[in-house]
Amino acid sequence: MNPKVKEVKPLEGYKLLLVFTNNEIGIFDVSNYLDDKFWSGLSDIEIFKTVKVSGGSVEWSNGVDFCPDEVYEKSDILGKEVVA
Secondary structure, three states, X not given: OOOOEEEEEEEOOOEEEEEEOOOEEEEEEHHXXXXXXXXXXXXXXXXXXXXXXXXXXXXXXXXXEOOHHHHHHOXXXXXXXXXX
């Protein structure tokens, strides 16, 4: 079972900085999905900035979300969060 998202921060270029429940930090590139009608609303930068954690994944104010497995499996993992 893949870890879930516990923190999310929108970045430039339609990317998300994520922290997963296993403390891995990753970057998920949403720009790869913006040509699809379902996700095209996220091209509005104000909507994109409304991203939040929901159900172990990410969701926006317009109701668009991603499957938690997709987010983890398609993220570039940068390393582990240091937990003090």
